[in-house]
Amino acid sequence: MPRNPRATQWTQLFALPEQPALPLQARLRTAVVRAILEEHLRPGALLPSSRELAALLGLSRNTVTSAYLQLIDEGFLQARARSGVFVARDARPLSAAHAEPLRGRNGQASAPPDWSQRVLRSLLDKPTLSKPDRWRDYPYPFVYGNYDQQLFPTEDFRECCARSLARSHLPHWTPDLETSDVPDLIEQIRTRLLPQRGVFAPKEEILVTMGAQHAYYLLAEALFDERTRVGLEEPGHPHARNSFSLRQPRWVAIDVDEDGLVVDALPAADYLFVTPSHQSPTTAILSLARRQWLLRKAELQDFVIIEDDYEAENLYQGRPMPALKSLDKTGRVIYVGSVSKNLSPALRLGFIVAPRALIKELRVIRHAMVRHPSAFLQHAYALFLSLGHHESHTRRVNQALQERLALVAQALRELLPDFRFRLPSGGASIWVQAPDWVDAPGLSLMARNHGVLIEAGDVFFAKPPYPCPFFRLRLSSIAAAQIPAGIRALGMAVQDLAWACGEKRPAAHRAH
The missing domain is CATH 3.90.1150.10 (Aspartate Aminotransferase, domain 1)
Structure with missing residues (x-):
């Protein structure tokens, strides 16, 4: 017996999306919302009954009923007594009215801008780490660039996200922070992460960033111009080099050997970027003697050190070497750290530790760019740290x-x-x-x-x-x-x- 054309229409229209991570009810809601927003269902259109749709899609009636009820609550559908369920009149947001652009006398549009001439600071020709499509x-x-599916602490991180969404926690992260950060995360960085590296800093000297690369960009924006001499390890971290290059500083190459940065005979520089914990990319660890001599050189030659404490937590033998920042007694080290790299590179949470006068300037620059990193993510990760999940x-x-x-x-x-x-x-x-x-x-x-x-x-x-x-x-x-x-x-x-x-x-x- 041929299938009812109306049944075929509903089956095709409400085909569940291939999102196995979502429960069936959420996938059905997604299909209904998509049909409404793409105008396959007009306002006032009658939907099949929950019994009929459940039979067509092979779902339980409770699943369809629950999906309908939530969509009614969200304003996409409307229930009418003894009539059924309909698409709500205001289910779709209003779209802009159609209009034609003004054209010249000949009816032709003018030439588009030549962006190759207009872009003043391009990174397209800069070498960087990249991966092929797929x-x-x-x-x-x-x-x-990927998280480890076997190691990712799904239940722990879900717990922290769920706790952050509790009503009692909403006041801690839902207001606009302006130039500030979530205090709970600053406290966890200050009392849990930094002391492990021998660093002790007041809250006024800590700024949260959207990962280490964001920190590089902020520092370059505040401190570098075309006259600034910036020392980089050779070979060194390409992401730092590219972020710094937007301000077109004068590069100073610093040799690296099997023990890390070569400190003797350092050329003149205003700033020196270094990855002493595990040199990027050679993984060499800068010895304590070289760290102490580098700090002394910074005083003698009047330069500032930007320390990226790269992969400091990933140590398998021996005791951790103290961070340069922990040995700094004259305020010559700007410390860059990552909060979330071990969890997933996509979470993008890092921080800068620096003298409060510089942090004050960086807060204003960050505000002009992104205001502040996600307050929800900051709060969830503060919980992740406080509950011991990070360790x-x-x-x-x-x-x-x-x-x-x-x-x-x-x-x-x-x-x-x-x-x-x-x-x-x-x-x-x-x-x-x-x-x-x-x-x-x-x-x-x-x-x-x-x-x-x-x-x-x-x-x-x-x-x-x-x-x-x-x-x-x-x-x-x-x-x-x-x-x-x-x-x-x-x-x-x-x-x-x-x-x-x-x-x-x-x-x-x-x-x-």
């Missing part, structure tokens, strides 16, 4: 990363023994030096053909060597079980590159 589909992503999550992450580092090291030694690296004592990556004939950007492209993503090392250099044999293997986005196969696939890419370059590789170096 990079999550690659089986072996040795790159930064327990960090322990789990460190255990997992330590395992992954060991697996990568073992696979590299077995499958690519002529590739050099030093096993770091912390952090989430390994800096690898290939044989001199390898150019890492070319290897990176070749590796994609084998499902492998790596971070070519040229982007970390202001003046990269050629060929550039360095690359970084990031471990935060790849499961431990995938690592041996991923390095094996990378070895196959090395073989392909060697063949393309006419380079003969010893049989012992071939990946099997």
Whole structure:
């Protein structure tokens, strides 16, 4: 028996979206709202009864009834006694009236602006870390930018978000903060995070940012111009370099060796950006002696240090080295930290610790840009910290990363023994030096053909060597079980590159 055309229409119109994370009732509400907003259902249109729609979609009647009731409460639907459920008259917001633009005498529109001439500060030509489209589909992503599904503390973070939405907590984050931050988060940073790094600061010296990159931008906006001499590690952090470059400072390259920043014979600079905890990208840890000498140099040569305490929490051996900020007695260190990087890079919560006169200026600049970071997220993360979830999550992450580092090291030694690296004592990556004939950007492209993503090392250099044999293997986005196969696939890419370059590789170096 042919199906009722009306039933077919309803089935197609209310097809549930492919969002398995949402309950069936929410997916049905989404389908109904979409049909209304896209004008497939006009105001006053009669909807099928809950019994009829439940039968058509294979849902329980209670699910449909609950969806209808919530949409009635939200003003999309209207119930009429003994008549049924209808689309409410004001269900759709009013749209702007149609109008035609004015045109010249010839009826033609004028030429659009030439944005290539109008943009004054472009970053399009600046090298940076990037990933291909649909990079999550690659089986072996040795790159930064994803959270770990197995490690993400879903229940803990859900608890903190739910508590923040409790009516008793709403007054703590719903008002406009203007230039301020959520006091609970500042207190947790001040009393829980900073003391672990040996840093003690009053609340007036702490500013919350939307991640470390936002901190770089704010500092550049406040402190740099084309006359400012800015020292950067070489190789160094490309995101910091690009954020700073918008103010067009004068770059000063500072050498890095296996022990981090080379402090002796520092060239003249006004500011020096450094990642002493785990140098980005080499993972070298700056020794205590070098830290002390660097601070003394800052006094002697009159420069200010911008310390990004990069991956300081990810330490697997020994005791943490004190932050430069903890050793600073003259106010010459601006400290940049991340609150949420271990949880997910998408959460974007960081902070700056600096003298209160500078923090006061940065608050006004931040207000002009974004007013303040999400107050809801600040409050939820303050709870996450206060309940001890941050520390327990960090322990789990460190255990997992330590395992992954060991697996990568073992696979590299077995499958690519002529590739050099030093096993770091912390952090989430390994800096690898290939044989001199390898150019890492070319290897990176070749590796994609084998499902492998790596971070070519040229982007970390202001003046990269050629060929550039360095690359970084990031471990935060790849499961431990995938690592041996991923390095094996990378070895196959090395073989392909060697063949393309006419380079003969010893049989012992071939990946099997």
